[in-house]
Amino acid sequence: MDPMDTAANDHGRTGDGEPRPRVLVAGATGYIGGRLVPLLLGAGYRVRCLARDPGRLRDQPWAGRVETVKGDVTRPDTLPDAFEDVDVLYYLVHALGTGRDFEETDRRAALAVGRAAKAAGLRRIVYLGGLAPRQVPERALSPHLRSRAEVGRILLDSGVPTAQLRAAVIIGSGSASFEMLRYLTERLPVMVTPSWVSTRIQPIAVRDVLRLLLAAAELPPEVSRSFDIGGPDVLTYRQMMIRYAAAARLPRRLILPVPVLTPALSSLWVGLVTPVPSGIARPLVESLRYEVICRERDIARYAPTPPEGLIGFDEAVRLALKRVRDADVATRWSSASLPGAPSDPLPSDPDWSGGSLYEDRRELSVDAPAERLWRVVEGIGGENGWYSFPLAWSVRGAMDRLVGGVGLRRGRRDPHTLRVGDSLDFWRVEALEQGHILRLRAEMRLPGLAWLELTVTPEGPSRATYRQRALFHPHGLAGHAYWWGVAPFHAAVFGGMARNIAERAERAEGTDSSPSGV
The missing domain is CATH 3.30.530.20 (START domain)
Structure with a gap:
């Protein structure tokens, strides 16, 4: 059965009547966390959410079905109560966009979380990290990718079995990388672009990311490692912009790469063209100079690929754009309930996501x-x-x-x-x-x-x-x-x-x- 379509499973109990594991989601207010929680509930898990401000979860349709605990991953003293009686931790927190010292913030948070998980006896940590080129030393990576890699390493060294799923560009409404692609393509019919538009990337649909995250909770206890995850297509950023334009029914874009735009300069250019905050856009742009392609597909041993296959780039974009194209009022301003698919925008998504309105x-x-x-x-x-x-x-x-x-x-x-x-x-x-x-x-x-x-x-x-x-x-x-x-x-x-x-x-x-x- 496709876990994306799983209904609530006997009020959180397994087939033999035992309670399903309790999972703690750190980052439930974020892009991935807000979409993962209802899927965990639908699969029968008992869910606890860790949030610095629990009030931010109050208006979620599933708020009454989860336990919410106030805590901060950068403050170790707030974690023991949150980790008590928990089997699996989903760590979906990243300090990107919080300032120049986000690497240090990520490091402190990962160390605190790893120690708390070990002390509480958790049986599994699941972390969504960033796909990085294996041939580049960690210290030579961009701050964004370097921080993602370091967090994964810290959690893997925590003594708790950890599954780090490493993804490149995630395609779905609300994803910062996708929103940057959306705004650049929609607003500029002619683009003078940096050389990184020729970098090869292996994007992945948010539906496949969530499917794999859901499956990672049930990995055997001896599995503690990183997994590369990606969709079926390997594309340059230029190809992604051209194919986005086709999916969005825009005229073909003219893209002229030039070598003089450094990542620093191009991040300023992205800031002028798109509403994505510079604190997020700049680290993402700096990371685009690296080729990020899956070197293994080992996750398929534990989470078999659906019979219909992985979702390709074009279909992922179509799904991300479907709500607006079908003239359904954008959930950002409507009083609509939770959208019906992970590709849809959520009311909790940032104001700059979902396209211009x-x-x-x-x-x-x-x-x-x-x-x-x-x-x-x-x-x-x-x-x-x-x-x-x-x-x-x-x-x-x-x-x-x-x-x-x-x-x-x-x-x-x-x-x-x-x-x-x-x-x-x-x-x-x-x-x-x-x-x-x-x-x-x-x-x-x-x-x-x-x-x-x-x-x-x-x-x-x-x-x-x-x-x-x-x-x-x-x-x-x-x-x-x-x-x-x-x-x-x-x-x-x-x-x-x-x-x-x-x-x-x-x-x-x-x-x-x-x-x-x-």
């Missing part, structure tokens, strides 16, 4: 009951109009029809009420919570995906708060240019819409508040 936000306090304000909101569009700058809406509709779009001609099914799936001019009702939320998805021709969300919240018997958010997920450079090209008109269009909706509700005084094309 532009937002225009408006909020007004309205001197009218929520019910009256909602009637105005639900009456938007069609013959009723869009409450602001009618000429701009008419021009936008005409432009849409010129390029083969639907324009404003569809109108609406009913002048007063809406339901999910209704067409509304060049929008579609994607979500509707009666009296509270109306979310529209744009069906006009755009270089990206757009949504308009209107929310009404009661603030007493005669007052309500109106919130309005216009969001745009750009597609390629044209999408970014489009957003900034129309941004000067947002105050008139979206600002005017918010003000006029509020004023219409305040003037209605309990009468039928069907709007007009204000």
Whole structure:
């Protein structure tokens, strides 16, 4: 059975009725940890999470199914309680991005964790490290790879059987390496790039990483070693950018490598082009000058490859982009529950992950009951109009029809009420919570995906708060240019819409508040 699809196993018990092992996840708030925890729960493990700030796990859908312990891997005195009655430790902590001394922080944390694990009698440590070239001495590696290698060595020397899984670029929404690839490719149709774009890399899909991490908990006790893990493709960074562009349906990128851009200079260039923090981007860029290819596939002895094989680069990218391409609202701003696949973005992912998402936000306090304000909101569009700058809406509709779009001609099914799936001019009702939320998805021709969300919240018997958010997920450079090209008109269009909706509700005084094309 594929562990990615495993359901909860008899409330955490094995087939003979014995409790499943208890696992401690250090790094549950991170990219891999946040995706691994629900899989461990689904496989029947009892899960404890170690966090410096347990409150960061409070909103996770699985928070009520795990035990959360406050602790800090750099403070040995906080670890004994967390390690008590634990069988397996998943160590998914890395100090990358915390400052120049991240190597020393990683070293101290690994030493403290190794000693605590040994003292508590753990039977297994599982660590996700970085794939490094074997022919390069550890001391000559980049700080990022050197630190990953040192942490793995410390844990292997701890006296507790340790499995270090060493991965290169992980392909999945939220992975720092993947996000850097995403932003560089989407924002630059023509790139003058450093020579490291010719370096060969063996990327791996996040689904395969999680599958192997899950299997590592059950390794035989005599197995204590490093394993190289990678996908089926070996590609240069240049090839990854070209194939990402194809998967994202972008025009083919022109990539011109030049030898003058050193890793230090190119990390500054990456910082200008992408929102990935420089404290993360620079160490990653410095590591790209090394060829990182698996030299062995020994992990397959203990975690057999699925019949369908490892996930290739193109499929991994497709999975990472699927949620947005299918016009499902990005979980970063939606109130959606936990996504259904490890490739999907999580609400706990960093703000810079998941691709660009532009937002225009408006909020007004309205001197009218929520019910009256909602009637105005639900009456938007069609013959009723869009409450602001009618000429701009008419021009936008005409432009849409010129390029083969639907324009404003569809109108609406009913002048007063809406339901999910209704067409509304060049929008579609994607979500509707009666009296509270109306979310529209744009069906006009755009270089990206757009949504308009209107929310009404009661603030007493005669007052309500109106919130309005216009969001745009750009597609390629044209999408970014489009957003900034129309941004000067947002105050008139979206600002005017918010003000006029509020004023219409305040003037209605309990009468039928069907709007007009204000």
